[in-house]
Amino acid sequence: xxxxxxxxxxxxxxxxxxxxxxxxxxxxxxxxxxxxxxxxxxxxxxxxxxxxxxxxxxxxxxxxxxxxxxxxxxxxxxxxxxxxxxxxxxxxxxxxxxxxxxxxxxxxxxxxxxxxxxxxxxxxxxxxxxxxxxxxxxxxxxxxxxxxxxxxxxxxxxxxxxxxxxxxxxxxxxxxxxxxxxxxxxxxxxxxxxxxxxxxxxxxxxx
Numbered sequence: 001x002x003x004x005x006x007x008x009x010x011x012x013x014x015x016x017x018x019x020x021x022x023x024x025x026x027x028x029x030x031x032x033x034x035x036x037x038x039x040x041x042x043x044x045x046x047x048x049x050x051x052x053x054x055x056x057x058x059x060x061x062x063x064x065x066x067x068x069x070x071x072x073x074x075x076x077x078x079x080x081x082x083x084x085x086x087x088x089x090x091x092x093x094x095x096x097x098x099x100x101x102x103x104x105x106x107x108x109x110x111x112x113x114x115x116x117x118x119x120x121x122x123x124x125x126x127x128x129x130x131x132x133x134x135x136x137x138x139x140x141x142x143x144x145x146x147x148x149x150x151x152x153x154x155x156x157x158x159x160x161x162x163x164x165x166x167x168x169x170x171x172x173x174x175x176x177x178x179x180x181x182x183x184x185x186x187x188x189x190x191x192x193x194x195x196x197x198x199x200x201x202x203x204x205x206x207x
Contacts, residue, residue, distance in 0.1 A: 016114025027178045042125040042164045044088075045081040050074065050204035052174075053057065056098050056109075058196025060139070061182050065107040069097035075202065077118070086127055088118040098196070104143045105187075109194055112178065114156050125164030132157035134180045139194045141185045148187045154179040162204070 052075060077090030092114055095168055099108035120129030133155040140149045160174035170200035175198065182193035 054200025
């Protein structure tokens with residue numbers, strides 16, 4: 001019996017010694033990306049540059065033509081972040097193949113651009129946002145070998161979702177409605193403008 005008691009005492013003493021030694025070890029901070037990581041650890045703040053590709057479709061005011069086609073271009077912007085809220089500005093310039101012919105008239109939209117504000121809510125690396133601002137672009141009318149182009153200013157608004165793939169790379173899907181205001185065309189004898197919807201996908205590099 002005494003041997004059992006002495007063995008138990010020795011075991012307890014050994015355990016106490018190990019616990020004391022463990023208590024003296026320096027404290028290590030938790031590994032990164034644990035459950036203690038803040039919700040908005042992904043940062044959307046700062047400048048970015050990217051490219052996009054999409055499709056637009058619309059209609060010409062005071063004419064039955066409905067130009068549509070693929071578009072592609074580049075965008076640049078800057079974000080500010082406060083908690084989950086993200087505020088930004090973005091500009092883009094696009095080349096398009098949108099055109100349509102009705103009777104003797106052909107209308108096309110060779111290019112357009114926008115300058116917009118953005119307001120979004122981030123769930124870590126997923127950003128939902130609304131956007132709106134200024135739009136500008138060219139509407140070209142052609143008939144019987146005559147061509148006339150007008151560059152007009154209008155407005156745009158839309159929504160989108162952006163996904164942070166890495167801290168420096170994100171992908172987005174976006175819908176915009178663009179209204180390029182009417183101007184008088186001699187070749188049609190009417191005021192013509194172009195309104196269209198646009199769906200596009202893009203990639204952004206964040207600096």
